[in-house]
Amino acid sequence: MSQPPRVVAPAEELTIASNDEVVIVRQKVRATAIELGFSLVDQTKVVTAASELARNTLVHAGGGHARIEVLDNGHRRGLRLTFADNGPGIPDLQLALTDGWSSGGGLGLGLSGSRRLVDEFELDSEPGRGTVVTVTKWTR
Amino acid sequence: MDRVPILKISDILLVSIQGDLDDHAVLTLQEDLADRVVATGALGVIIDITAVEIVDSFVGRMLSTIAGMARMLDAETIVVGMRPAVAITLVELGLSLGGLRTALDLEKGIALLSRPGPEPAVTDDMSPVGQ
Numbered sequence: 001m002s003q004p005p006r007v008v009a010p011a012e013e014l015t016i017a018s019n020d021e022v023v024i025v026r027q028k029v030r031a032t033a034i035e036l037g038f039s040l041v042d043q044t045k046v047v048t049a050a051s052e053l054a055r056n057t058l059v060h061a062g063g064g065h066a067r068i069e070v071l072d073n074g075h076r077r078g079l080r081l082t083f084a085d086n087g088p089g090i091p092d093l094q095l096a097l098t099d100g101w102s103s104g105g106g107l108g109l110g111l112s113g114s115r116r117l118v119d120e121f122e123l124d125s126e127p128g129r130g131t132v133v134t135v136t137k138w139t140r
Numbered sequence: 141m142d143r144v145p146i147l148k149i150s151d152i153l154l155v156s157i158q159g160d161l162d163d164h165a166v167l168t169l170q171e172d173l174a175d176r177v178v179a180t181g182a183l184g185v186i187i188d189i190t191a192v193e194i195v196d197s198f199v200g201r202m203l204s205t206i207a208g209m210a211r212m213l214d215a216e217t218i219v220v221g222m223r224p225a226v227a228i229t230l231v232e233l234g235l236s237l238g239g240l241r242t243a244l245d246l247e248k249g250i251a252l253l254s255r256p257g258p259e260p261a262v263t264d265d266m267s268p269v270g271q
Contacts, residue, residue: 052233
């Protein structure tokens with residue numbers, strides 16, 4: 001049986017306030033995924049999800065923070081990414097997770113698409129209180 | 141801000157994207173390409189993404205936009221060199237990039253462009269009367 005996941009490496013905190021910093025988030029996530037021994041396909045998936053979510057933070061909330069953590073559940077190691085902002089929040093979570101629905105002129109694949117690229121996905125948001133998206137990808 | 145160089149080889153424009161572009165550089169490339177297609181009268185655009193490690197929805201949309209824009213300016217776009225992991229991720233992300241022509245590598249992309257395109261479909265209006 002897997003144990004409850006515990007954080008095994010100090011979290012890395014990154015600010016997302018510009019396009020450059022979205023690129024830095026992608027690079028740090030890739031470096032960590034390589035360290036954890038993710039396959040090339042899984043590296044690509046988790047970096048792509050990070051790119052979508054970091055851009056969401058920048059575009060919809062004007063910026064925020066990303067946290068990168070390494071987890072261990074006794075069996076496998078995982079990469080947990082948390083994107084938090086103090087933006088306007090999401091009034092309808094179900095709608096926001098629908099393919100093709102967009103509030104910002106994008107393709108509407110940021111949230112719904114990145115959910116398909118990771119193993120665990122959590123969305124916490126309320127209008128006026130900001131948004132926190134947490135995703136986890138486990139090694140195989 | 142680094143600009144992505146656009147090379148011209150006879151009537152083809154070649155763009156080789158190297159490394160990790162930020163969103164601003166992606167938009168700049170889109171505008172630069174439109175200008176260069178018109179300025180050179182190029183008939184083909186080849187975008188080489190061999191060195192691109194991820195294509196997210198923003199870059200995917202940029203590729204589709206370039207293809208659509210070039211088509212309006214009488215040029216055909218072919219994306220070459222997509223990595224297998226990128227293709228798998230794009231499909232799971234939900235981006236099918238319909239309407240975008242691809243080739244496995246630069247050589248195949250150029251071959252595709254130098255082949256005559258499909259004959260324009262004959263519509264009913266153009267059929268000879270009485271046939």
